[in-house]
Amino acid sequence: MSNEEILADRLRAAGYAVKEIEQAVGGAVAIAGLVTLEDGTELFAKTLTGPDRDIFLVESTGLSELRGVGGANTPDILCASPRLLVLEKMQPPRADDVEFWEELAQMVAALHMSTVSDRFGWHRDGWLGRLRQDNSWEEDGHTFFGERRILRWLSEPLVEAVLDRDDRRALERLCAALPELVPTQPPCLTHGDLWQQNIVATGGGAPVLIDPAVSYGWPEADLSMLWCAPRAPASERFFAVYREITSLPDGWEERMPVLHLREHLSAIAHGDDNWGAVDVVRSVIAPFRRSGG
Template sequence: MSTPFQSPPGTPEILVERLREAGYAAEAVEEATGGVVAVAGLVTLEGGAQVFAKTILGPDSDVFTVESAGLAELRSRGGVNTPDILCVSPRLLVLERMRPRRDEEHFWEQLAHMVAALHMSTVTERFGWHRDGWLGRMRQDNTWETDGHAFFAERRILRWLPEPLVEAAFDREERRALERLCASLPELIPPQPPCLTHGDLWQENIVATGDGAPVLIDPAVSYTWPEADLSMLWCSPRPAVAERFFAVYREIAGLQDGWEARMPVLHLRELLSTIAHGDDDWGAAEAVREIARPFRTRPAEPARPER
């Protein structure tokens, strides 16, 4: 069971203070919204330069060192555009400023080329990573495993069931249905070699350089099935033009038949994480029930009276 971070209040003062401690003189902070872990924002420094910075409250942790290591690995091993890391400590992460993306076909085609190259160039033999990571405020178990179905079952689905809010969301039979689904993963997901994945590839983690090229931020990296990355983008809100991403990715990297039908199963990790973080007001629990419904046991039929 995970111990979540303390939820930060919506105030940038602590961020300004910790920037000052690290040698950055902040003149203004445009606070970012939507995050669940950090106090973050676009910071204007004395002299006019801008950086993106974030801090967390509560005890020091390795969340920023893990994030920076993930960004570095995506760039060095996978050729992914990521922000330059300007400062990292247990309390502070300072990154190169990026720009909002422009949702045009060319952008999503570029992104497809970048993600396909990441997946195709980093194929390996083991699932996991050399250290555990974070997904939101909670630990991501990246213990090495040679069996991809066992890895996804234990580290990405069943790992969430003991979390208090997940326990409260599902009854015993619903949890057993998820366990049966996990036992059936070899029949649901065809064998695929692991590769380096971003791990949290939805639209809010896709931004752009100054000249408009795609950039990935806020990773939860591990070596796992490439379709796990695709499921995050497929099943999360996305602009209509993002359909071009899947068409181009399929042309470059290929996808095994039935990939669209597998996306919801691979998205279970995100749905369960959403519930565990207390953010289920948009229906994540019902989505989990629908995915697991075929694995519920059927009630016994009543005996027919003899004639």
């Protein structure tokens, strides 16, 4: 059975009269597609193969919280179950002009500034890709980021296979030094996987956030996902507008590679080292190496 047939069967079991499905590309976790129903309605849907997991339930809760608590634009959730997620269809392709990135900066800044909290974490664990995201509550941001967002990956088999003892010890030293590297900042609600593939648009061109890995964390961790990943030239305007609204602490650009370590380690753990994640990790942790281990 093809991926489209699997998705169609599960949509029909949920009561949707499916006419056709155009498989979506770009996702590594789910079977996804743009769905046209018999009455002409267009939707976005995705399903999982293998054992039931709560990925879609966590994703839908995260989308609802980004919208309801943080005021961000997210798709309407039409169906969420362990095996099926159905959302309103967004409008491809997204514009990548200055106006779009300015509007996105205003939305993300409002999300971060309006959701300041006193604890890091979330009320439930989540997912980053196919692997669990530990969102256990923690009052100290440096401990939270070090343990839950960096060191957490060291026990993953694919990470163990490519990082040697010196690499792991350097990462541990970096985490111990986080209070000197990252200024104390209150947590806020973060998207958690804010790279440009997870930013789409409405038919009217307004930015919309999808595929979150929500938690209360450092706002700069969200920024690192955009700063360090390939992006459109016009996205420079995002950072200029965000800085104007939020008054980012000095030195934020230098902190981006450290905060982005979590994403590189996740890529290694998923077997998705397409951009040389191991080399990047070793470059970032180089100052924390010591001769003799």
